[in-house]
Amino acid sequence: MRSTTSRRAAAAALLATASVLAAAAPAFAHVTVQPGTASQGGFTAVALRVPDESDTASTTKLEVALPTDHPVASVSTEPVPGWTATVEKTKLATPLKTDDGDEITEAVSRITWTAGGGAKIAPGQFQDFRISLGPLPTDTDKLVFKALQTYDDGNVVRWIDESTAGQPEPQHPAPTLTLTKAAAGGDGDHPAAASQAAPAAVAKPSSSDTTARTLGIVGILVGVAGTALGVLGLRRRNG
CATH class of the missing domain: 2.60.40.2230 (Uncharacterised protein YcnI-like PF07987, DUF1775)
Incomplete structure (x- = not known):
């Protein structure tokens, strides 16, 4: 029972991560006016x-x-x-x-x-x-x-x-x-x-700033997914 619950929790975390990434991606790809x-x-x-x-x-x-x-x-x-x-x-x-x-x-x-x-x-x-x-x-x-x-x-x-x-x-x-x-x-x-x-x-925004923000968001989301998978693995070993 605990294994099933853990798998569901991990799947939910992965789905949430994928949804956030899918929603965030287009925001970086619009045609925009700078500044x-x-x-x-x-x-x-x-x-x-x-x-x-x-x-x-x-x-x-x-x-x-x-x-x-x-x-x-x-x-x-x-x-x-x-x-x-x-x-x-x-x-x-x-x-x-x-x-x-x-x-x-x-x-x-x-x-x-x-x-x-x-x-x-x-x-x-x-x-x-x-x-x-x-x-x-x-x-x-x-x-x-x-x-x-x-x-x-x-x-x-x-x-x-x-x-x-x-x-x-x-x-x-x-x-x-x-x-x-x-x-x-x-x-x-x-x-x-x-x-x-x-x-x-017309100066371009700092690529390092943009990259840092993007990687920070992705890092947090990947961390959430990794934690969920770790919990799932631990549950399996304990079960």
Whole structure:
């Protein structure tokens, strides 16, 4: 009886471990905006971070739609070796006003990066696609960049689902840049300040920190599973 109970406990522990790992894995594989926040009205540089989730296929194209309901007047791309960036613009229903009183009648609405030669994102790898943009709108608290990720086996993953506060994260959340109120007296709304801050803004998070957190979680879960198996073995010897 004790042996049966022990086996059930061990199986439950293993199932719980597998469930947590399965739930945690997708969180590391979304297409995201790095960093995820910027100041309203300012200029910034961000990276669209694209991981390859497939075990067998490589990523060959990324299409990103910029919101036209909250357009950004100035958008530029950073060259990515081996990739070609194509920028599309859309005529604005309501022109944007510049500080000089000029009107901007069109804005970037889509950017498509296409891999050439051997510049694919292979399984287990990621690529940053960096853009500079501003001034950021002041009438919204976020910018949603809906994205399509195309693999060389023809599969297309649509990162277009918008997250809702208080609700579970969707399976394919759209990359989102959260906009915060600008600090009083700050210089984040000046292009010069943005150019100086760009390297820090697009800096990759420490790989050692990410690895440590990931390994820590996995270590705890493996420890739980190991303990359960140890208890099972002890029960068998005693039984």
